[in-house]
Amino acid sequence: MIRSMNEKFVQKKGFGTPLIKCLTKCKKGEKTKVIGVNAGFRAKKRLANLGIVPGTTIKKKTEAPFHGPLEIIVKGSTLAIGRGLASKIIVECSEICNF
């Protein structure tokens, strides 16, 4: 889904780089902005209550090995988020990156 959206962006605006990616693709220590959450109703509500809403700055602190969860900093506090859920959080691509 992200791929198709990115392709659309690239075609529309003529940029050479994709504009969005999922949170799991971020590097350690990278800071980005949330674009949207592509999850079910309940998960979305839960994340929204914890402050993960479009426009929030999010910093990826670290991730556990073997496809483990991610540690992120949102609204000044640290959250551990399972990888499956993190891959549904779509963030801005701040720099040139592969997806």
Add this chain to the structure above:
Amino acid sequence: MNKKGKRKRKKRSKRMLPLERVYQKRHERKLRSKVSSEKRAIYEKEDAYKETINIALAGNPNVGKSVIFNQLTGLSQTIGNWPGKTVEKMEGYLNFLGYHFNIIDLPGIYSLSTYSLEEIVSREYIISEEVDIIINVIDATNLERNLFFTFQLLELEVPMILAINQMDILRKRKIDLDFKKLEKIFKLPVLPVVAVHGTGVHQLLEEAIELVIYHHPHSHYIEGGKNKHEHLSHDYHLREESKIKIAEERSTLKFFQFPDLSSVISYGKEVELRIKDLVKLIDEYRDYFSQFNYPSRFLAIKILENDEEIIKIFNFDDKSKHIIKIAEKYRKELEDLHGEDINTIISSEIYNNIHNIIEKTVLDYTPETIKETLAEKIDHITTHSIGGYVILGLVLVGIYTFTFIVGDFLGGLVEELFMNLTIPIYATYGEDNVWVKLLWDGAMGGFFGAIGGVLVYVIPFFLIIEILQDSGYLPRAAFLMDRVMHAIGVHGKTIIPMILGFGCNVPACAGCRIMETEREKKISIALTSLVPCAAVTTVVLGLVGRYLGLGWVLFLFIINFSVILFIGRILNKVMPGESTELIMEMHDYRLPNLNVITKQTYMRSKEFIFKALPIIIVLGIVLEIMLIFNLLEPINIVLSPVTVFWLGLPIVVGVFLIYGILRKELTLVLLAILATSMGLTILELMTPIQMIVFCLVTMLYIPCFATIIIIAKQTNWKYALQISLMEIAIALLIGGAIFWGYSFFINL
């Protein structure tokens, strides 16, 4: 103040000459009687007015609600540094300034929506008439997230005090809050608190009196008001007058006038307009809605959010159902307008408002501190992809080695003491005296066996578990183990009750409430009940560890953990549904508070001493009686097909395994008593292979009685029974396999 003064006076009087002391005392007595009579008069009058104030402590998880609760009530609610410790609301009482306070500690939640059962329960409790005032506990180091919950509480329009906790940590970071501005914004009392030291905790109660009794939100920050003591709650004479006044006013002023906060809590234009429309509709229908205690605005927001519980309220008649339809229309409009779902829209509106407040009130805010603090460094190491696992392994091994070294040393001392005491007693009263058998071998043997065999292991064990809890390591373990736990159908959080299960399965199984879904809770409970608890560990360490060495202990533990993995995999396959994802807040590390740790260790050990020790002593006597009358034989013979034939154990252990269901450590303690009364050591009673099988069966064969009850309470009796039967089957299977495998090899 008064108490301190008295203590000082006493100290001084000790140093005085005798005659002087007499004069001093006489003078004191006079003084005291005068003061107390004056005070008594006041209190006597007060008794007539004595009022109860019901306070509920609410807030996010792990902000210090339970710490404040313990400070106020002197009770010992579990505290630690991980979210979800308080599993059920806890009640405590205290008398302060002549009022009776009824304090309720609610489990921590992030919002008042209906994501989890705790949220629904807390919301209904707060709104019920049982609560006079809420103390919203806020973590100063995490203001933004905590204020989100505060904003939701504000919508409920219940009298509220904001207690901003952990101000010491915030100030250490060179950040401060503008309390004056905060009070101006919220128009409610906002107080700095350092709960661990008890600073500011009792001011909360003063403030509660001001709000509940005098309907007078008091501001601490009136200019020049410092010289005058402004608190009505402290002014006894004024209180008398105003009480009368209030009694008159009560008829008209029934409720605390909640301040108008519309400028603070209102949302963006589009959302606000629709909410106002809905409020209008609901207000028209006030007769019906007033019975639910919810304010109209709260109802409007929640119906717009499509809250399941609130929709139930609206599903009443045509007119109220009509409101649902309008709300649906509005929700659609908003979602189309913003391109987001309604929860996201409202949450971002609230976070916008919070952001504005934080900009105004947080002083000296340096966004990213340049220097890495020690806590951050430790955090970095303990969540590192290699180092983290090494540390986790070291921690788990460390728990056992520490317990073993300390316990073994002390256990040896106690045993020696018992031996040394036995010799003279046998010499004076004779070894075959019935009373010596009953009281010394039975009762005292049980007592020393419990202390030397169990308590010396239990105390260091609880101590180290408390340190782990209080430091904040547990969420890191959950983070690291998330991937592994997914293989057995749960997410990383399960590791928290499991580690606690090393201490005692009973609170650990209760702690499984932190799991979000029923399925995960059930799997977690099953796995946690298999974790070798302190009692089981002492049996293993005291028998196999002491006589065969730590290597065999490790062997037994590996078998135990493989069983846990295996059961997890099976339950994952059998139970319907899928595992959910981990969402968990990771709080900063903090230095464990010595006071808290010693107190909690003491409380837990005390429970062992007062609950288990009497049982052990009585059972010791009963065992001796049974030995004298040869009553053990029939029970053991009935059990012998299982114990002797299948597991290859000595016939005498049959009845101990039954006692072991009561408390697992009894298996070892009673074995030790039997050995003493037969004049043997345990080594002569059991062969090494028998010890291993015996320990393994003790580890696995059934959760102890208290655990079974807590499992039934958390789920249902059927499930508790299923778990028990499953564990008996596994224990017999593996125990038998080891015994038969061993005899097969020997015969080769």
